[in-house]
Amino acid sequence: MTASPIGTAFVVGSGPTGLASAIALRTQGFDVRIIDKSTEPSTHSKALVIWARTLEMLDGHLDVGRILDAGIPGKKMRLFARGEKVAEIGLEETDSRFVGGLFLPQYDLERILAERVLELGVTIERGLELVGFEQTSHDTVEVTLRDAEGGQTAASADWLIDCSGSHSVVRRHLDLGDRHRAELPVRFSIADVVVSGVPQEMPEPSDGIASNFTHPDGLCVFFPVDDDRYRIVLEDDSIDDGAVPDLTELARAVRLRTGLELELSDPAWLTSFGVRERVLNDYGVGRVLIAGDAAHVHSPAGGHGMNTGIQDAINLAWKLALISRGVAGNTTLRSYSEERSEIGLQIVTSSSHMTRLMTLQNPVMRFARNTAMHLALGFDAIQRRALRSLSMIDLNYRNFGLRSSSSIRRDRDSLHPGDRLPPIVLRSSGDEVHVDELTRPDRFTLFVIESPGTPDFDKAMDEMGGILERMPDALRPLVQLVPIHADEVSATARGEICDASGALRAQAGFRGHGAMLVRPDRYIAFFCGALDGQPVLDWFAGL
Template sequence: MNESKDTPALVIGTGPVGLTAALALHAQGVPVRIIGNATGCSTKSKALVIWSRTLEDLAGLIDLQSFSEAGTQLRGMRIHSGSHELVSLQYKDMPALSRFPPGILIPQYETERLLVQRLEACEITVEWETELVSFSQNDHEVEVRLRGPGGVESVCKTPWLIAADGAHSTVRHQLEVEFTGDTLPTTFYIADVHLGADFPEGEGVTYLDRHGVCMLLPIGGTQHTRVIATAPNSDEASVDPTLPQIQEVLDRALPMDVTASDPMWLASFRIRERVLEEFRHGRVFLAGDAAHTHSPAGGHGMNTGMQDAFNLAWKIGLHHRGIGGDDLLDSYSDERKHVARKVVTDSNRLTKVMAIDSPVLSLVRSSGLKLAGSFDRFRNQVSRNLQMMDLDYQDTGLPRVSSISRNHDALSPGMRLPLLEVSAAEQRATTLDAEHDPSKFSLFVIENDRTPSFDKALRSAQATIEGLAPEFREVVNLIAVRVAGTEPIAGVTLLHDVDGQVQQATGFRGHGAMLVRPDRIVSVFCGALDGRELDRWFQGL
């Protein structure tokens, strides 16, 4: 490769996806430059929720306490039909899925501000009022023409161009790739207003009636509420609503009197569902709305784009270290396209159910939700979907290996590493994912208390890592997970599986090894003595 180690990757776009991509690349040791044609951070609230799946990724990049202070922890979600409650998700009464809150309600302008502050702390300057004019690429680099403040043009060369420049992406248009899909016929209103009524702090409420849906979501860190509602005459073209029109919708949908005032944002929209066929084009990668758009139902748009950025960054990071080839980089497109299509499908179904405007079907909908909402299994599954915990790569992307007999209901390769409680030195309570370094792979060697000679298994795993090529050896951490009460092992990070959660989740019937990718996706299950599978997996990158 004729790629300079000092030439920065270039990120186009200064929204949450572009800012996250720049931070994630920096964390992987990749020099990065970020530009955007905006004059500064957004002044609108736009995307409001950062779900726990995204918080898990952000935790490796930024202090999440700043997000908690600027926003509000999501405590629950409720669905009503008039004054009748159909479904209630109260997260304090539900199984925890992550070491982080289910979600943080925070306006997008705060999310962007905090990400920019973190970039500045990393000595990365966001280049505002700078736009991409054109680009060309060859096998070694991308040549980009830029126009900065005052119309001054310049040319730069970069090994990687990451387009996070939104639904109207200049990069995507210049690539001349199709971005086709469906536009749903229903028009929705969106309003950020103050409501003269008290709602439970940190809870979202959805009201359903025969006219469609009206959703209320508190805007974290403010006294305002996001209203998303089916517009009257919603088959007509989108026209931004007035405050009286928002009041009319609230009067129609809510069982109590509320008064909307002090609007910060009034808009209307139709849902456009699009997913690119490929997210990679040579040395150009597309992420976020530049690659996929879908319904805001579920609040997954910004989160999906930020997760695109994490997936891409660690792969470019490995390539920057001289590890992996086209298959590694192509897996970004394969994996994230799979996720984007699932998000589009799920949000489409949710939107159509919520927007039903037939009196008969709305009655059926309410009856069905009331029945389903009485079951823990339904509420838990809805919670998993909202927090994006079911998105995985079991059927796509990088190789997935399970070469050892395990219990049938155990974790599968391609799945996210779940919340598993362990203890570390001095009985410090922690979780398996908290001990994982997101800039490297983790090889967890897991003891089975019914099998002898764990020291032998651990030495074998050490020898496997030492036998890898030097570039691989540097990006793998070895972590021993032992049953409670066993002695420390010199030179090896030691965790204790106090409650047997790790053994149960992995399903090993003897000592086993589990390889976890930087993005906390499990890739390999094998015997602790079987280093060949690990060596083959790394050689296949």
């Protein structure tokens, strides 16, 4: 990065949220420091699933191919009751450029993210603990750090980003309020182990198949960790939080609940946990912002904790960049809390429902659940909807945060401001390109979309070009203009992009030439007619 930094950001914690924060902030042009109190990276597999939306949001910040190459593409999730398969959900095909769910242990993702942090010229400073902080003026945060020998040092930054996990010391010092706080009456044992015995019944982990076995004694789930091991999650109310389960006992329970003569060996991780839920009201005060498990914790059902933290980090970075560049203010800063706290609540609510549903004690309710899932998941449409929800591609900011009413009427089926930009296929010089590939994580993208058979597309482009000229100097370089032609011949002649099928125009709901503004995190900010760009200027002025 050669340009002078737009400001300084201090990231606490080098878990997945902290690493994603460091990458996203650096991509926006910040000078970044990232510290972690632990002297070594974690060796625990913890999160095992990266969902499509997280891959989409990381794309452009790093080569997502590195993550895809390291993981096992998810094929399906199977549900068994008393040894019989009652339902399954396909994990491969969703409305994304990426697989719906990728199995990859958290330490591998952290390694790949840490490599990217280093490539961006940032060193992860290990053995340094944040022990205090103070917002000394309206634009500086002072931090106190303790090294592994107990020595203390001070530092300062424009922004403090707390990604220090569920025991966050920053959160304890701020009065942020809980939007939700609860403890679920379930506990689980965990074992990352080699599973052998009945290869015809239990696929290889590398096949990318997760299996859920429900049983009157409790749930037993298998997730692929890597080519050799499965993660077994066993509902186990007798175990204490954090206790190490006995492998022989665990294997006995697994055999009973699956009805399969399985052998478990070579444990890489044995632990147990109870389910606590928490979502903060506010994800920060002033220049101290909180992301990841520090702001929200919940049941691992659905596998959304780490994914949500990474998405918090990406939501935050471009907003801080706009503020540091002087083109946005408190509305934008507040929108981080509004958007991410609401999403945090949605995720906690759905994981809570999933946990309660899968750990039902009452046999009649269990029978009803199994029957309902068997029937419902027999329909392709319901399966697709389930995967859209799991893969987080349906999350949107339609009703909260930096939303804006569109100046174009929205139909029920058209895209709305606040929606994720879907990967609609366009054409570029005869090749396919997805509309979301045309965006950049450090820019807004203003698509100007031609309506076929309508004159004056050049005039619409001139209008939007003129709008860019009228933007403040600090904002103009942060907005890229992308014309989308209706006709492939004229698009190719100009080396530009074409919406030959009309799919983008149809989903955008335009009847004439239209403009669609997309945020750096690939959510749609705004729609308007392309012959009058004033609403675009008004939208930016409201930041």
